[in-house]
Amino acid sequence: MTRELLTGNAAAAWGARLAEVDYIPVYPITPQTEVIEALAQWVAEGTLAARLVTMDSEHSMLTAAGAAAATGARVFTASSSQGLVYGLEMLYTIAGWRVPLVLLNVSRALAAPITLEPDHNDVLAARDSGFLQIHAESCQEVLDSVLMAYRLSEHADVLLPVLVNLDGFYLSFTREPVELPSVEEVREFLPPHKAAHGFSASHVLAQGVAVLGGTGYSFFKYQMQRAAEAALTAHDAIAGEFCRRFGRCYGAVESYRLDDADWVIVMSNSFSTVGKEEVARLRARGEKVGLLRLRLIRPFPDQEIEWLLGDRRAVAVIDQNISIGKGGILFSEVASALRGRTPPPLLSFIGGLGGRRFRSEEFDTIMAALHAAENDGGSVEPTLLYSEAEYRQMMEMLRIAQQGSASTPEK
Amino acid sequence: MPIRREIYKGIKDIPRQEYLAGGTGLCAGCGGLLALRLFHKALGPNVVFVNAAGCLTLLAVFPFTPFHSSWLYTAMASAPAGAQGVRDALDMLIAKGRLSKDENLKVVVVTGDGAAHGIGLQATLAAIHRGLDFYYFCYDNEAFGNTGFQMSPASPFGSRTATTPVTSATPGGTATHKQDLFKLWEAQQPAFVATVSPAYPLDLMDKVARAGQLTGPKLFISLAACPPGWGVEPAESVEIAKLAVDTGVWPLKEVCDGKVVHTVRPHRFRPVEDYLHGQTRYHHLFAPVRQEEILRQLQHDVDRYWAAADADAGEVDNRLATVRA
Ligand SMILES: Cc1ncc(C[n+]2csc(CCOP(=O)(O)OP(=O)(O)O)c2C)c(N)n1
Ligand code: SF4
Numbered sequence: 001m002t003r004e005l006l007t008g009n010a011a012a013a014w015g016a017r018l019a020e021v022d023y024i025p026v027y028p029i030t031p032q033t034e035v036i037e038a039l040a041q042w043v044a045e046g047t048l049a050a051r052l053v054t055m056d057s058e059h060s061m062l063t064a065a066g067a068a069a070a071t072g073a074r075v076f077t078a079s080s081s082q083g084l085v086y087g088l089e090m091l092y093t094i095a096g097w098r099v100p101l102v103l104l105n106v107s108r109a110l111a112a113p114i115t116l117e118p119d120h121n122d123v124l125a126a127r128d129s130g131f132l133q134i135h136a137e138s139c140q141e142v143l144d145s146v147l148m149a150y151r152l153s154e155h156a157d158v159l160l161p162v163l164v165n166l167d168g169f170y171l172s173f174t175r176e177p178v179e180l181p182s183v184e185e186v187r188e189f190l191p192p193h194k195a196a197h198g199f200s201a202s203h204v205l206a207q208g209v210a211v212l213g214g215t216g217y218s219f220f221k222y223q224m225q226r227a228a229e230a231a232l233t234a235h236d237a238i239a240g241e242f243c244r245r246f247g248r249c250y251g252a253v254e255s256y257r258l259d260d261a262d263w264v265i266v267m268s269n270s271f272s273t274v275g276k277e278e279v280a281r282l283r284a285r286g287e288k289v290g291l292l293r294l295r296l297i298r299p300f301p302d303q304e305i306e307w308l309l310g311d312r313r314a315v316a317v318i319d320q321n322i323s324i325g326k327g328g329i330l331f332s333e334v335a336s337a338l339r340g341r342t343p344p345p346l347l348s349f350i351g352g353l354g355g356r357r358f359r360s361e362e363f364d365t366i367m368a369a370l371h372a373a374e375n376d377g378g379s380v381e382p383t384l385l386y387s388e389a390e391y392r393q394m395m396e397m398l399r400i401a402q403q404g405s406a407s408t409p410e411k
Numbered sequence: 412m413p414i415r416r417e418i419y420k421g422i423k424d425i426p427r428q429e430y431l432a433g434g435t436g437l438c439a440g441c442g443g444l445l446a447l448r449l450f451h452k453a454l455g456p457n458v459v460f461v462n463a464a465g466c467l468t469l470l471a472v473f474p475f476t477p478f479h480s481s482w483l484y485t486a487m488a489s490a491p492a493g494a495q496g497v498r499d500a501l502d503m504l505i506a507k508g509r510l511s512k513d514e515n516l517k518v519v520v521v522t523g524d525g526a527a528h529g530i531g532l533q534a535t536l537a538a539i540h541r542g543l544d545f546y547y548f549c550y551d552n553e554a555f556g557n558t559g560f561q562m563s564p565a566s567p568f569g570s571r572t573a574t575t576p577v578t579s580a581t582p583g584g585t586a587t588h589k590q591d592l593f594k595l596w597e598a599q600q601p602a603f604v605a606t607v608s609p610a611y612p613l614d615l616m617d618k619v620a621r622a623g624q625l626t627g628p629k630l631f632i633s634l635a636a637c638p639p640g641w642g643v644e645p646a647e648s649v650e651i652a653k654l655a656v657d658t659g660v661w662p663l664k665e666v667c668d669g670k671v672v673h674t675v676r677p678h679r680f681r682p683v684e685d686y687l688h689g690q691t692r693y694h695h696l697f698a699p700v701r702q703e704e705i706l707r708q709l710q711h712d713v714d715r716y717w718a719a720a721d722a723d724a725g726e727v728d729n730r731l732a733t734v735r736a
Binding site for chain 1: 456457459461468469471472473474476478479480481482483484485486488489490491492493494495496497499500501502503504507509510513514515516533534536537541
């Protein structure tokens with residue numbers, strides 16, 4: 001075990017290296033490139049016995065990844081944003097093949113307008129594909145999640161691919177101290193891959209064959225649903241073992257100052273760190289508030305969330321995504337987890353889009369809204385976090401741009 | 412200068428062993444299926460087919476498969492990338508000793524012309540560029556067959572498809588010319604590239620067998636009569652495929668030492684009309700009025716092609732003569 005200062009991207013690459021993957025098809029996209037460059041370097045210098053192939057697109061990259069996994073190799077690949085949605089067709093396909101592999105997504109908001117910084121519309125577009133999803137908050141968690149993801153993905157009751165998510169820029173390029181376990185330690189936790197099925201001369205196999213009619217189709221989809229449900233139990237066991245071996249413990253959700261909290265803020269990914277800071281500040285002011293971080297998005301830990309949130313005085317979900325015409329995706333998910341009982345008032349906030357930072361005043365607003373909601377139930381519409389000042393700033397820039405174009409001399 | 416057949420010289424050389432069971436759900440007389448059956452015979456066992464969306468996707472319908480070999484359906488755009496994944500995984504697993512060498516497989520992409528020319532061309536050119544060791548078998552029925560015979564980039568000028576209908580405003584059907592996939596592939600200098608036809612089984616199988624001795628991309632385009640799309644009887648499928656070759660419309664060729672060589676050259680070309688006549692997709696060229704201009708154009712295109720090919724072949728012969736002298 002050594003300790004190094006690593007970016008989130010480097011931690012992800014180390015995860016793949018320590019998992020001793022066989023195959024890495026790649027295609028570059030900011031802010032993921034550092035991951036594949038690190039792996040390319042290791043493969044080229046021989047410190048990682050894998051084959052790395054630069055493909056012609058994410059669609060091809062994911063096809064190659066899935067096909068290699070279907071053949072029996074341990075596979076790693078990584079993408080982001082436009083790349084992930086470009087390959088979306090294949091996410092459904094690979095999950096349907098029931099092959100284990102790990103796909104890293106470095107979150108970045110989707111065009112248009114095109115941008116480089118994160119929110120979670122990219123990864124949540126893959127929400128219904130059959131890929132399981134783990135969302136990490138820290139660089140250490142990125143590495144650990146990659147290792148856990150292989151165990152989960154290759155688990156006999158699961159056999160579904162896993163997507164590990166980290167925020168672009170905020171985590172991808174932030175250096176944090178990361179404990180690197182040794183290859184031997186990892187091998188004990190994650191033994192060398194033995195595929196449940198694969199292509200070879202003595203094993204004739206038809207994969208991804210057509211079904212005619214809904215009965216056949218439903219048969220496969222229901223099996224996937226059962227496998228994802230089983231993944232919840234499998235994840236608990238894997239996380240328990242990881243905790244015993246490495247001393248770092250990850251649940252399906254993370255509770256921060258939740259024990260005695262009357263009020264809860266729900267967040268995910270790296271911006272949760274900001275949320276925790278704010279919770280600490282509000283606590284110092286005497287507010288009994290806590291934070292629940294969603295880590296396992298698929299399978300969604302409904303029961304645990306119901307158990308943790310059901311009896312609070314009010315709950316606010318902060319989404320860093322927007323389902324246009326509906327609102328926060330995770331808000332809907334949390335709300336549906338609470339359907340079994342009379343839920344506490346549930347508030348929806350949307351912010352952090354395209355990397356926009358949260359402000360302390362906004363957490364004050366959220367806190368005030370939580371108090372008010374206890375009495376009036378709160379608004380059913382999502383609150384879009386955007387300030388007057390930001391709006392005025394945009395208008396001012398527009399004005400300058402228009403003035404500039406109006407005064408451009410004609411040629 | 413036709414190539415000498417090396418492996419399949421006579422009809423008796425064709426093995427009786429079948430790798431594709433009969434009774435599939437495809438149309439009777441499907442030219443793509445006929446060609447694939449021969450193709451598989453030449454490949455022998457230990458094959459994995461990587462397929463893109465098209466008619467042949469419906470060969471394997473859960474829980475049945477007619478193949479005595481493995482099958483992976485991918486998507487329409489990326490079968491060659493799937494082949495890359497399978498090939499690389501087999502190589503890695505063998506290299507790492509997790510799979511024994513005799514477990515190795517030949518990796519074969521199977522797509523229609525729609526996938527090969529359009530949506531899948533990027534993945535195909537990329538696989539060739541990487542020098543992937545695989546076979547690519549494209550059955551060219553000159554349209555999107557599976558979705559109801561719409562125009563693809565392989566649809567020939569003057570033919571009718573479901574999206575290039577014949578109307579008073581568009582009496583000629585398809586106005587564009589067939590995209591030259593052979594040339595697109597050839598330009599990248601793969602290990603092997605050829606056209607084949609199920610009407611010329613020895614030519615087809617010999618090409619496959621000879622290509623099998625090479626490492627790298629090995630590409631085959633088979634003209635594939637489509638009875639419902641072309642408007643021919645299932646029983647006429649082979650005959651119409653033969654007419655395509657005998658009229659010069661579908662030249663059988665391969666690239667050898669960087670030069671295109673025709674492996675079958677009809678001694679006397681039949682008129683192109685003989686090929687067009689029997690197909691309802693060309694009926695509008697003959698009735699209610701003969702569309703002389705289009706018919707002349709079609710014959711002209713074929714004549715020009717062969718004139719250039721013969722000139723080229725002559726050049727090769729001359730060069731060979733110089734070398735010999
Ligand atoms: C991304 C995508 N777009 C469209 C389709 C619908 N589709 C299925 S088969 C097919 C036609 C394929 O044509 P071709 O490759 O020529 O094969 P054929 O049907 O003639 O066998 C199409 C368009 C699809 N499966 N995937
Ligand atoms: S539609 Fe044409 S290509 Fe498709 S199965 Fe029928 S004959 Fe074959």
